[in-house]
Amino acid sequence: MTISATPVGTRFTGPYYVRGEDGYEAARLARIFSTRHPKRYPAAILVPHTEQDIIEGVRLAQEQGWQVGVRAGGHSFPVWGMRDNALLIDLGEFKEMEYDHETHIVSVTPAVQGGVELNTYLQPHGRFFAGGRCPTVGVGGFLLQGGIGWNFRGWGWAVERLVAIDVVTAAGELVRADESQNADLFWAARGCGPGFPGLITRFHIHTRAIPQALTTTKQFFPIERYAEVLAWLNEAQKAMPKDNDLLGISFQPDFEIPGHSGGYVFGISATAYCDTAEEAQTILAPLADNPFLTDALLVVPPTPTTLADEYAFVDAAHPAGYRYRVESAWVDGPHTDIASALKMLVAERPIHEKGYTFFQYALPIDGPDIAMSMRTDLMVGAYIIYSNPEDDEHYRQWALDAMKPLEPYSVGQYWGDSDQEHREVRCLTDEAWSRVRDVRRAWDPDQRFVDYLAGPDGYQNRNGWQEA
Ligand SMILES: Cc1cc2nc3c(=O)[nH]c(=O)nc-3n(C[C@H](O)[C@H](O)[C@H](O)COP(=O)(O)OP(=O)(O)OC[C@H]3O[C@@H](n4cnc5c(N)ncnc54)[C@H](O)[C@@H]3O)c2cc1C
Structure with missing residues (x-):
């Protein structure tokens, strides 16, 4: 891949591509799982290598008046993060995992694949993450939507094991969110889906012991x-x-x-x-x-x-x-x-x-x-x-x-x-949807981060057939 020669590229340690440049098209389609690729064209694509790159990316979007879309594992079927005229921040080259033996908490960046990468890393510690059954699904999109992982019937949503997140906010600042600080943001991250009002740089997850008699x-x-x-x-x-x-x-x-x-x-x-x-x-x-x-x-x-x-x-x-x-x-x-x-x-x-x-x-x-x-x-x-x-x-x-x-x-x-452009279906309870909208307004009043991808009326959290 050719790294952009655009001067703003020197602001980042990772590659940065402006639409029309060499490498842009390959970066636009990189790591998208379903080959039903959408015809949506971001203004630019940043592939950060560090948390600081991400902060700078959000600040650049502010300066340029762009919205920000995010790609983590690249498995969302509608390719939610890829939007016209926005900055696409593709986290695919920012992969880090760190396990704490005492707390059993693993800190992991969003593009890490739950099975192939995270569980391979945790296995020698006798621990695992009940992530998506498909081993290549990214931790980021999976957890944001709640996560139906191994033994969902017994353990519930995978995101219930989340203990904290680190987030780059619309203001371009890095904050921690958990039960005791920025709790509304932490609440939203556990299921709001592809409309989170910030960019999560790290998930801190309480791992489970590997069952011995599966x-x-x-x-x-x-x-x-x-x-x-x-x-x-x-x-x-x-x-x-x-x-x-x-x-x-x-x-x-x-x-x-x-x-x-x-x-x-x-x-x-x-x-x-x-x-x-x-x-x-x-x-x-x-x-x-x-x-x-x-x-x-x-x-x-x-x-x-x-x-x-x-x-x-x-x-x-x-x-x-x-x-x-x-x-x-x-x-x-x-x-x-x-x-x-x-x-x-x-x-x-x-x-x-x-x-x-x-x-x-x-x-x-x-x-x-x-x-x-x-x-x-x-x-x-x-x-x-x-x-x-x-x-x-x-x-x-x-x-x-x-x-x-x-x-x-x-x-x-x-x-x-779900693909709300194709079929309008409710993904949250009415109460949760109302709270998610409050959190979005509070943390991203200028809509720096892209909204839910939906039809002409935007995402309404409703079943289309009931409105007819
Ligand atoms: C083959 C296959 C099998 C699957 N199996 C399962 C399964 O067993 N269980 C299950 O629950 N789901 C499953 N899924 C669905 C999958 O979990 C979702 O598509 C999920 O969104 C994929 O996450 P991702 O990070 O790979 O995708 P991406 O397309 O990279 O991300 C999806 C969206 O999540 C948001 N997002 C991601 N990371 C961040 C971040 N760091 N900060 C802010 N927003 C972010 C963005 O809106 C982004 O557009 C499967 C999907 C596929 C393709």
């Missing part, structure tokens, strides 16, 4: 049986032990299943997060009560696993170099009605593309007061993973059509799967 069991059924199996699981999971990380999934297996001749199957994956084989047995025992087991195509009995194996499985399901169309909804209502409304999403998925539809379970909220408070006991999400740009509109429409029958049961959506 154990998993899987059941696979013919896709035609999904509604019955799902209705049972939705009800039965409420009484299952909380350290059972439970998922439902409709997918096309890339391994052999006896009696299955191709196409989609419906699977249940249950993983026990615990330290002994006895605990694992107790946690996973309720899965053996599935009344549809005799109809299963394949049952994998409880088997010891590792975090590395689980990451490898998820990583293989999310290949790089593809275009991603993603949707989800937190749903509430009669389980049999919801199961019928899911038919297109589960059983009529595009057969020639990669991807899957998943069911993420959640138990009642029992955590700290944080901005992310939108959830029900079940999230339904769908990934379509394809390569032909000519299919963009087709799959955009497919996703809209597939989500439509779910609308009567949809309470809202998770930031991580």
Whole structure:
């Protein structure tokens, strides 16, 4: 990459590119995971190497009258941080991790990948971060949206483990925010999503001990049986032990299943997060009560696993170099009605593309007061993973059509799967949204940092279909 020759570049230790210069286009698209690249063009791109570079970047934006967009791990599907005529601060070359043995707190910069980098670093210490299941997701965007990580059902939002953040404010100053100082900023950082009124330079996270007896069991059924199996699981999971990380999934297996001749199957994956084989047995025992087991195509009995194996499985399901169309909804209502409304999403998925539809379970909220408070006991999400740009509109429409029958049961959506330009869905409770707006006004009165990326009316935290 050519480093900019622009004089202002001497202000930074990291590369700085102005639109039109050598290296700008490569920097604009650097590290973006989904290849469905938006046609948005920042005025300039800064790739800071230090915290001081970031401070100088925000000050430069002030001087130039630019807004600031941020890229951390580069995994947001709509590429939220890339905006026309703004300064894009890409944190990809500012990666630092520091673990404190006494407090078990790790301090980490936002572009660090939660699995590949952070958990590899923590592993020798016997600790881990319950980050995104996909190992390459950046810590920054993931935590800001709440974070659905390992054992979400038992542990709740990953961001509940955050103890402090360091933030460069709109005024170009570096501040610490935690429960006792700048507490409103700290509250917002735990779930406000891609509209945070500052640039977080470091997250201080309380790590967890690596579970010593991670154990998993899987059941696979013919896709035609999904509604019955799902209705049972939705009800039965409420009484299952909380350290059972439970998922439902409709997918096309890339391994052999006896009696299955191709196409989609419906699977249940249950993983026990615990330290002994006895605990694992107790946690996973309720899965053996599935009344549809005799109809299963394949049952994998409880088997010891590792975090590395689980990451490898998820990583293989999310290949790089593809275009991603993603949707989800937190749903509430009669389980049999919801199961019928899911038919297109589960059983009529595009057969020639990669991807899957998943069911993420959640138990009642029992955590700290944080901005992310939108959830029900079940999230339904769908990934379509394809390569032909000519299919963009087709799959955009497919996703809209597939989500439509779910609308009567949809309470809202998770930031991580949302694209508000494409479908307007509520990601926060009304109360949290009102507080987030107050925090934004207080910390960024001139809107130095870019607003939520949304349609012509801006982000309104509403379900578009309810306004019609
Ligand atoms: C293959 C794949 C699998 C995924 N799996 C999961 C999963 O298991 N669980 C889950 O919860 N999510 C998952 N996601 C969603 C993912 O967590 C979000 O897209 C998240 O925003 C990615 O964070 P990032 O830092 O990589 O992205 P980026 O695009 O770099 O950042 C997203 C936005 O976050 C904000 N932001 C990031 N860092 C900062 C900062 N330091 N200061 C201020 N604002 C900042 C900005 O608005 C930025 O535009 C997955 C995504 C992909 C592509």
